[in-house]
Amino acid sequence: MVPDAEPATTGATGRLAGKTALVTAAGAGIGRAIAAAFAREGATVRATDIDLAAVESLAASVAGMPGTLTPGRLDVTDTAAIAQLAEELGAIDVLVNCAGFVDDGSILACDEAAWERSNTLNVTSMYRTIRAFLPAMLAQGHGSIINMASVAGAITGVPNRFVYSATKAAIVGLTRSVARDFVDRQIRCNAVCPGTVHTPSWEDRVRASPDPEQAKRDFIARQPMGRLG
Template sequence: MAGKLDGKVAIVTGGSSGIGRATAVTFAKEGAKVVIAARRTEEGEETVRLVKEAGSEALFIQTDVTNAAQIEALVKKTVEIYGRLDCAFNNAGFGKPIPLTERTEEDWDSEIDVNLKGVWLCLKYEIPAMLKTGGGAIVNMASMGGTVIAAPGLSAYSAAKGGVVGLTRSAALEYASQGIRINAVSPGLISTDILANFREEVLQEMTATIPLKRLGEAEEVAEAVVFLCSNAASYITGQNLVIDGGYTVQ
């Protein structure tokens, strides 16, 4: 049976673990060739192995999303090897809880650079590559924290993720008439390595507040990203899809 993305080429940033890795594998299962971009080489190569195991072609390119030259090289290499770029999941990001007044300028800059500037740089170089072959679809990683709700200690993360949604909407309007759709996803509490930092009782308390009474799985976010990149979402652009088990509608 044909996949939703047969013949397509996709880039996934932050593809060395968690939601990025799950999305890379899901892209592969739907027929796309996948280029994984991340800073950690060993973990990135493991994602390549999993993508190939899922039946598709893959390549790892070590990339710092805050570095314009590296993003430009990532897109250029993708097009050189696979001939085109059709889909992208701009997923790389992180958040570190620090009280606002104790946050240094370096702390602030590092989170804004990865979470917001990095998405802008990806768009800056992905869009021209997609225009050369008639268009494409891009999904940016936002978060329920900063786009729907907020959390104390995550001022830079919340500001950046809110910025991602604004950036997504503006970019979507700029390129809609040229065949490029740009959306965002805002996951809630997802069962990834990041949650390993929480004590079990804290996780249980958090889970109890979710209407679906469970954490989300990385694969569930991945399925949403693939949907937004597929023709099934051909009339959707400029949207922020919240994937949180109902948490933020309470």
């Protein structure tokens, strides 16, 4: 696959026409693909990222699709910025939490700063966005929250992914709790647990390894389908 390629409108069904969605970390990788797919299906999308230029390029690439996509800068570690965005957008139909960070190493390589960094970005950011946007979803009587977890930690153990795995397992617990608390009020909360996906961040990790070609082979060997997503 070509990382960050935007889908064409061929085959679009318009199933998200009239829906509003917020996607975090939409500048690259999975978040970018989700935001583009939502626009393709007719949604009104606010695509956010800490890198404004990245979501601006996304907006340009999806121009002409059935939906609309508005780029915006959002630091998901900034509680005040999240609250301000929630006030601006009001009730939305879909919240997609994609922001995250992969920190390598075992527990012995994870000092407290690394622990705090990964937990803040991978887990606390979702706590903050859900807390900010859930009340308006409840008021309108429906909503869907999608949290990006991972096979690592949530499904199985992966070598040298200690803090990443711990945070992704925490996301599953967070998701289950929110889902159970609000299912009777028409709120759906689900976690997606992908394997390794060919994204710019994956390419960065491969290039940073001592033997990039071996690193690629190792990643692929861990995938049940024998290929990257």
